[in-house]
Amino acid sequence: MIKKRFVAILAAACTAGALCLAGCSQGGDDQLKRIKEKGEMVVAMEGTWAPWTYHDENDTLVGFDVEVSQKLAEKLGVKASFVEGDWDGLLAGLDSKRYDIVCNGVEITEERAEKYEFSEPYAYIHTAIIVRGDNDSIHSFEDLKDKQTANTISSTYAALAESYGATAIGVDALDQTMELVLAGRVDATLNAELSFYDYMKVHPDANLKIVALAEDASGVVIPVRKGKDSEAFLEALNKAIVELRESGDLGQISTKYFDVDISNKE
Numbered sequence: 001m002i003k004k005r006f007v008a009i010l011a012a013a014c015t016a017g018a019l020c021l022a023g024c025s026q027g028g029d030d031q032l033k034r035i036k037e038k039g040e041m042v043v044a045m046e047g048t049w050a051p052w053t054y055h056d057e058n059d060t061l062v063g064f065d066v067e068v069s070q071k072l073a074e075k076l077g078v079k080a081s082f083v084e085g086d087w088d089g090l091l092a093g094l095d096s097k098r099y100d101i102v103c104n105g106v107e108i109t110e111e112r113a114e115k116y117e118f119s120e121p122y123a124y125i126h127t128a129i130i131v132r133g134d135n136d137s138i139h140s141f142e143d144l145k146d147k148q149t150a151n152t153i154s155s156t157y158a159a160l161a162e163s164y165g166a167t168a169i170g171v172d173a174l175d176q177t178m179e180l181v182l183a184g185r186v187d188a189t190l191n192a193e194l195s196f197y198d199y200m201k202v203h204p205d206a207n208l209k210i211v212a213l214a215e216d217a218s219g220v221v222i223p224v225r226k227g228k229d230s231e232a233f234l235e236a237l238n239k240a241i242v243e244l245r246e247s248g249d250l251g252q253i254s255t256k257y258f259d260v261d262i263s264n265k266e
Contacts, residue, residue: 031225032076032233035100040081043069044099047084048173051198051257052105064257065103068122071249072103075240086172087152091116094225101237105192107156107218117226119237121219122250123262127160128193128214132181133207138188140212147187150180156218157190174199182207194258217265 035041045053045065053063061082073080083099093099095115105125108118131138138147145165151158158168169186171177178199180186188211196210224234244250250263 030229031100032236035076035078035233038078040079041069041073041076042081042083042098042100043073044083044085044090044093044102045069045104046087046090046173047082048175049105049195050174050202052192052195053084053103064123064253065105067253067256068244068250069101069103071244071253072237072240075243076236088154091154091223094223097225100233101222101224103222105220106223108221109156109159111159112223115226116223117230117234119222119224119234120241121221121265122241122245123220123254124217124265125192125194125220125262126213126217127157127190128196128210129188129190129212130178130181130196130208131188131211132184133209135187135209135211138211141214144188148185150177150186150189151191161188161190178203178206178208194260194262198258219265 045063047053047055047061049063051063053061053065056062061084066082069080069082083093085093087104090099090102090104091112094102105123106112107125112118129138129141129144137143141160141164144161147166148169149158149161149166150169150171151161152172153168153170158170161168166188169180171180174191174195177189177191181189193210193213196208200206200208222237224230224237241250245263251261254260254262
């Protein structure tokens, strides 16, 4: 059975977010004020991870996280401005205040929880182990021991694979990940189940299969820098997420890109 080390962290972070909704409005509104004064919220994402954030046939940046970011910015009364980059640099840019948020299918880890506060989840996903169609050596997360996986380094997927004894090989994009699995250069990859199905829509003849799914859904969140400077901003993000879920907007965007509503844990 998959380890549940991230579940308790997620619960604690969400509790902290709820407490912030009730009590953070008294101070620390500098970041929110700056965003409103500037009229834009700078959003960082990869732009290479369909259907979360990618370029369509016209080279326009689109995806679930793109539209969620636009809706969140709209709730704040500003526009969303997007900056694309490799995953490893996204959180570093958040640290240096080049970006206001990272919206890129982010999940909670112990390491991230030391540096960031998190919004309440705006989506829920299951992690899948994906292998080549003729691979019969991996049937569970425990089978990853001594295997090689392809994943973005510092991602939750790489960390999870390594926690089961695998060696994670760094990649930059989902297509590259799948190519390594198909070529037999790695044994498997861990990724969002829905990302696999989206990949197979575009590559229906790809000799790939899912052999295991995480039992528990992981919450997809927005990391925000810790400190009073960001308290009111986090409160505003949480309020916007709640309103977008209750209005059905999150569900509509989800269905558009995933064919199912992943905005609710159920």
